[in-house]
Amino acid sequence: MPKIVADNCVACGACVDVCPEGAITVGDVAVIDDAKCVDCGACISECPSEAIEN
Known part of the structure; x- marks a missing residue:
């Protein structure tokens, strides 16, 4: 499951x-739910921002 890397997330909403x-x-x-x-x-x-990894 994908996981958010909070330090990289800029809350842009593209995801x-x-x-x-x-x-x-x-x-x-x-x-992510x-x-x-x-x-x-x-x-x-x-x-x-490469804030989501698998």
Whole structure:
């Protein structure tokens, strides 16, 4: 499952826009809801700050 690297996250929301399951919310940093995440990896490749890793 993808995990957020909080120190790298700039809360830009790019991951939210590409998540097909609506599993990501953004406040101060992005948060992935593991119960909704289907491990597709779309968020990983979309993140401009490399704040999501598998």
